[in-house]
Amino acid sequence: MKIGLITLEKRAAPSPIMAVMVPVVSVFMALLVGAIFLKITGREPLPIYFEMFSRAFGTRYGLSETIVKSIPLMLAGLGVAVAFRMQLWNIGGEGQLFMGAFAATWVALSFPDQAAYLLLPLMFFAGCAGGAVWGLLPAIPRAYMGVNEIITTLMLNYVAILWVEYLVYGPWKDPHGYNFPLTAKFTAGAILPTMGDSRIHAGLLFGLTIAVVLWVVFNRTKWGYEVRVIGDSPGAARFAGMNIPRNILVVMAVSGAICGLAGMAEVSGLMHRLQPGFSPGYGYTAIIIAWLAKLNPLAIVLVAFLFGGLQVGGYIVQTTGVPATMVAMLQGSVLFFILGGDILLRYRLRWRRSPDSGAPGKGVGA
Amino acid sequence: MGAEFLVQLKGITKRFPGVVANHQVDLTLMPGEIHALLGENGSGKSTLMSVLTGLYRPDEGEVFIGGQRVQFRSPHDAIKAGVGMVHQHFKLVDTFTVAQNVILGDRRVPFVPSMSEIEDQIERISSGYGLAVNPRAYVWQLSVGEKQRVEIVKMLYRGCSVLILDEPTAVLTIQESRQLFANIREMAAQGRTVVVITHKLHEVMEIADRVTVLRRGEAVATFKRGGFTERDLALAMVGRDVVSQVEKPPAVQKDVVLELQDVYALNNLGRLGLRSISLTVRGGEILGIAGVAGNGQRELSEVVTGLRPALRGRIQVDGTDVTGEGPRGFIDRGVAHVPEDRLGAGLVPGLNAVDNLILKEYRRKMARGPFLDRRGAESNALELIGRFGVRLSSLYNPVKFMSGGNLQRLLLAREISSEPRLIVAVYPVRGLDIAATEAVHRLLLEQRAQGTAILLISEDLDEIFKLSDRIAVLFEGAVTGVLPATGADAEEIGLLMMGSRKMEEQAV
Ligand SMILES: Nc1ncnc2c1ncn2[C@@H]1O[C@H](COP(=O)(O)OP(=O)(O)OP(=O)(O)O)[C@@H](O)[C@H]1O
Ligand SMILES: [Mg+2]
Numbered sequence: 001m002k003i004g005l006i007t008l009e010k011r012a013a014p015s016p017i018m019a020v021m022v023p024v025v026s027v028f029m030a031l032l033v034g035a036i037f038l039k040i041t042g043r044e045p046l047p048i049y050f051e052m053f054s055r056a057f058g059t060r061y062g063l064s065e066t067i068v069k070s071i072p073l074m075l076a077g078l079g080v081a082v083a084f085r086m087q088l089w090n091i092g093g094e095g096q097l098f099m100g101a102f103a104a105t106w107v108a109l110s111f112p113d114q115a116a117y118l119l120l121p122l123m124f125f126a127g128c129a130g131g132a133v134w135g136l137l138p139a140i141p142r143a144y145m146g147v148n149e150i151i152t153t154l155m156l157n158y159v160a161i162l163w164v165e166y167l168v169y170g171p172w173k174d175p176h177g178y179n180f181p182l183t184a185k186f187t188a189g190a191i192l193p194t195m196g197d198s199r200i201h202a203g204l205l206f207g208l209t210i211a212v213v214l215w216v217v218f219n220r221t222k223w224g225y226e227v228r229v230i231g232d233s234p235g236a237a238r239f240a241g242m243n244i245p246r247n248i249l250v251v252m253a254v255s256g257a258i259c260g261l262a263g264m265a266e267v268s269g270l271m272h273r274l275q276p277g278f279s280p281g282y283g284y285t286a287i288i289i290a291w292l293a294k295l296n297p298l299a300i301v302l303v304a305f306l307f308g309g310l311q312v313g314g315y316i317v318q319t320t321g322v323p324a325t326m327v328a329m330l331q332g333s334v335l336f337f338i339l340g341g342d343i344l345l346r347y348r349l350r351w352r353r354s355p356d357s358g359a360p361g362k363g364v365g366a
Numbered sequence: 367m368g369a370e371f372l373v374q375l376k377g378i379t380k381r382f383p384g385v386v387a388n389h390q391v392d393l394t395l396m397p398g399e400i401h402a403l404l405g406e407n408g409s410g411k412s413t414l415m416s417v418l419t420g421l422y423r424p425d426e427g428e429v430f431i432g433g434q435r436v437q438f439r440s441p442h443d444a445i446k447a448g449v450g451m452v453h454q455h456f457k458l459v460d461t462f463t464v465a466q467n468v469i470l471g472d473r474r475v476p477f478v479p480s481m482s483e484i485e486d487q488i489e490r491i492s493s494g495y496g497l498a499v500n501p502r503a504y505v506w507q508l509s510v511g512e513k514q515r516v517e518i519v520k521m522l523y524r525g526c527s528v529l530i531l532d533e534p535t536a537v538l539t540i541q542e543s544r545q546l547f548a549n550i551r552e553m554a555a556q557g558r559t560v561v562v563i564t565h566k567l568h569e570v571m572e573i574a575d576r577v578t579v580l581r582r583g584e585a586v587a588t589f590k591r592g593g594f595t596e597r598d599l600a601l602a603m604v605g606r607d608v609v610s611q612v613e614k615p616p617a618v619q620k621d622v623v624l625e626l627q628d629v630y631a632l633n634n635l636g637r638l639g640l641r642s643i644s645l646t647v648r649g650g651e652i653l654g655i656a657g658v659a660g661n662g663q664r665e666l667s668e669v670v671t672g673l674r675p676a677l678r679g680r681i682q683v684d685g686t687d688v689t690g691e692g693p694r695g696f697i698d699r700g701v702a703h704v705p706e707d708r709l710g711a712g713l714v715p716g717l718n719a720v721d722n723l724i725l726k727e728y729r730r731k732m733a734r735g736p737f738l739d740r741r742g743a744e745s746n747a748l749e750l751i752g753r754f755g756v757r758l759s760s761l762y763n764p765v766k767f768m769s770g771g772n773l774q775r776l777l778l779a780r781e782i783s784s785e786p787r788l789i790v791a792v793y794p795v796r797g798l799d800i801a802a803t804e805a806v807h808r809l810l811l812e813q814r815a816q817g818t819a820i821l822l823i824s825e826d827l828d829e830i831f832k833l834s835d836r837i838a839v840l841f842e843g844a845v846t847g848v849l850p851a852t853g854a855d856a857e858e859i860g861l862l863m864m865g866s867r868k869m870e871e872q873a874v
Binding site: 221223224228232233235236237238239240241242243 | 672673692693694695696697703705707710711712713714715716717721724725726728733736737738740
């Protein structure tokens, strides 16, 4: 591949130093680009950045909000990473999240008088089951007929989102809600406990626990090994007697269940009701998070935290007059540079020494 | 710089983390010559040619083509300059047709190509060289030999005048090899330069105008036609004389381990690939399957390892009926398999050696409940790598970076170490150097001595004669005869391979 005077050359194996440097440099470059735009629109970038970071990570309130934001990102990121590990491209995290929220809400609304110790576990499992079913739907045609899961998982997102909208605009609308498209507020038994007086809820524990469990599962268990082998070489997996269709079902179910749990945690821990648009695309951002973390569950926790901070920092600086689009742009350029920087992991840049030394000699034509 | 050289490599050094694959290698190629490249497994042959074709950048050294210094950034550049390579591990897209694969990545092809025109062109090129390929077939339907022909046609289609073939005959039948050599000679006569990497000394003797020998990354000798003997080559390659003596003690007959009764199976094209196969293999016995490749070998090996269902008939292992079971059932009954396609089936390319060595045992010996025994896996890997002489730069590199011969050793190490009842070995020494071939043969005979039943599929009659106790011949998916190896003559087997049935010996 050639770009002007620079050429890209494939590396045999990515170098470990680069693996650390690339994300760091990428974030720096993204901030630089953001700074240029801030400057153009007549604002001083440094104070704004300082504001953003100190508010998102430096204050008690900001930090707790960052964590709150990171919970659904973390859970959904872990969820889609499970599928990605087996090279199943589950783009349906968003839909699975909505179905998890739907199922958990159904439990909460159906048994309003139950105590928390009964209701919460029930909602937990309902959330997982809702997401799992939504993950399984595209997994079945994929496992037995080879139907591409990218399209099916994506399409099911819309189905799930519209289904939830139908419910909150229709049968589940709170009769005392002044006609707003919301369900009734959950009863006390259906609400996840929070930490102190902050909004950080027990969903964080779900996320951290699942991250550790997944790390162990991926790296230390027989099943994690099977997933790796199937993902890398279905031929070898068959050779070793692994059941590929069954694993596709299991992996997609687990992937969907964790995404569903993200939805359950949002409604039970934060919203305390179901409402449309409760997810600003967590299921999609999760895909990016999983990739940036190289599918490493522990790294997903960290990256989700950073993304949470980016969003919170963004909200906060909006109060100082920075437009919201600016924040979205900044997030976009972080991604852009990290994904671009990824190329540097796999390729080496070479400057051409002289303009013509790159020409592949004169052909020796037949 | 001599203008008489078409290609000149000067002082090429290429290092990989932990190994020096090439060290200060000089090599010249003349127009119209057939140049053999010889060397043990891991001696750096593939690496050197990958440097020439722009896949790797040399750390030191220079490449000249037609007297001009070139720096290829990619195989594309090399092909544009007329240098093309057919790799040991093919780089074809299974779900594409032959024609689609041939034009894949070819920048001369218009955005909306006329496939029928291209197919005609491919047919012209391939028939011109006797390389039978059907441009409309899908690659997944092809045998390994056919895939190779597609790769060669691909390079010819792009008009390469320097063609590098990395161990081309390793996947060909004797007849096909002969045909290929005729093609190579034809290409050379027309002024193309052909580099052939091989481990077979007799092939070097037969075809090479010149031969360069690599040893541990260095070019140790270059000989001209007529100026060397097989012994010279072996000496240069290994650094000492190789004693080619494997002893085969008389077989100690044990119970029947594998029994096939009237087995039928489909091939990948959905036609009958195996017809009415009845065979037995006893413990302590090697049954050699001879035959021209493509006559049911692949189907047979897959049927007796559970990878391909039998349409009809019965398969028994140690007296248990295993018909209809999948690979796991066969593995659990002690059936080991050294498959034809190493990187596609036998090994997981992206995983490291430790993980690859537990592929068969991860559910049993290498497991602690639901967990993997990591430490056990590691010490297992170290032990096997030592015992089987696998050379690798690190336990933790993906195995796809290992040399072809070492991949095979790794695979054999895993399969043999599982203490199998039956070993199904398909072309087990393909791509191995002399020393490694001897080692593998010795390992198989050791297994035989320990009472393991061995089904050996090979297109190399010498290998079959050397190892087998009995020989079965496959032709068009059916067994045309089974005869004891002692006293069998090549003539007779040759006839059976062509389809003449041996009536009197149908039993057994
Ligand atoms: N991409 C790579 N990364 C790391 N090591 C490599 C890579 N390619 C080759 N090697 C190492 O370089 C050495 C030479 O390998 P090469 O494939 O050139 O050998 P070869 O002569 O072709 O052997 P064979 O006959 O077995 O094919 C080996 O030790 C191999 O493990
Ligand atoms: Mg090689």
